[in-house]
Amino acid sequence: MDQNQPLKPRRPDDIPERRDYTPKGRVRRIYHDYRGTSIVMMLAVLVAAGLFVATSAWAVNERLTRRVTEMTYLKDTRSLEFVRQQEAERVARIAARERELAEKEEELAPRNTPYIVVSLAERRMLYLRGDDTLYRASVAVGSGKTLVMGGQTKRFVTPRGRMAITHKELDPVWVPPNWHYIEYARERGMGIRDMSNASPNALAGFPEGRVPVSGNTVIIPPWGSPQRQHKGVLGVAKLEMYDGYYFHGTDNPRSIGSAASHGCIRMHKEDILWMYRNVPVGTVVYIY
Known part of the structure; x- marks a missing residue:
């Protein structure tokens, strides 16, 4: 080549490639040489990552569902256990209260002081001093029947609980409440006329008692009228308690031993007389 000949400019294709061996350059070259393959691999990685995320989310959801179910079950079980404990505590409180009442009753009825016990189920009266039975007798108790009058229902039962003898009387006169006349009329299919607030002499000429x-x-x-004073119905004696309830005799001795009264405690003649003579006012009465 003639050294004096001017140099021709090189075409870009004639310029040897200068390779960049830095990490960044290597990455660019790999991408340039394997561009198609890289895109496929990237798509595959993205799909795999998506599947992994979806699978992980499903697994987490399943674990959460199981956990919620377990928590709900445990909550229900604990609630049932709480209710059971509450009921056991309530029963224990009632039992303790009953023991307390029994102890108080023993204090109110000292062993050297006589008291009366009436069993409604056995229709029996016991007069006791401590463990000693001083007297016993069969009795009649409330029938349990009901009477509807004036929009109210009256049930003829002997009340349970603690009472006391407040008054004693021989040859008592019974003054019937209004329900006696209403019951009498209904049993016979008769009408009723109420003159209870009239003058005591309003029924002059009608038989007394x-x-x-x-x-x-x-x-x-009328209240206070001779027609409202019935002799003999309560027998020869009565021992009065609270709220109009009595121990008393009866004009129907065959009812003794049954549930036949309107709430009072009926006794045979000899038994009520013994009670009248031997049971003092103030004696405690337990009816159960």
Whole structure:
């Protein structure tokens, strides 16, 4: 080549490639040489990552569902256990209260002081001093029947609980409440006329101590009238307790031993007389 000949400019294709061997350059060259393969691999990686995320989310959801189910079950079980404990505590409180009441009753009825016990189930009266039985007798108790009057229902039962003898009387006179006349009329299919607030002399001429009847109508007699004073119905004696309940005799001795009264405690003549003579006012009575 002629050294004096001017140099021709090199074409880009004639310029040898200068390779960049830095890490960044190597990455660019790999991408340039394997561009198609890289895209496929990247897509595969992205798909695999998506599947992994979806699978992980499903697994987490399943674990969460199981955990919630377990928590719900445990909550229900604990709730049932809580209710069971509450009920056991309530029963224990009731039992403790009953023991406390029994102890108080023993204090109120010292062993050297006589007291009366009436069993409604056995229809029996016991007069006791400590463990000693001083007297026993069969009795009649409340029938349990009901009577509806004036929109109210009256049930004829002997009340349970603690009472005391407040008064004693020989040859007592019974002054019937209004329900006696209403019951009498209904048992016979008769009408009722209430004159309980009339003058005591309003029924002059009607028999004393008997239910006044006019035609097919039972008359409720005035308070204080002779027609409202019934002798012999309570027998020869009565021992009064609270709220109009008595131990008393009866004009129907065959009812003794049954549930037949309107709430009072009926006794045979000899038994109520013994009670009248031997049981002092103030004696405690336990009815159960």
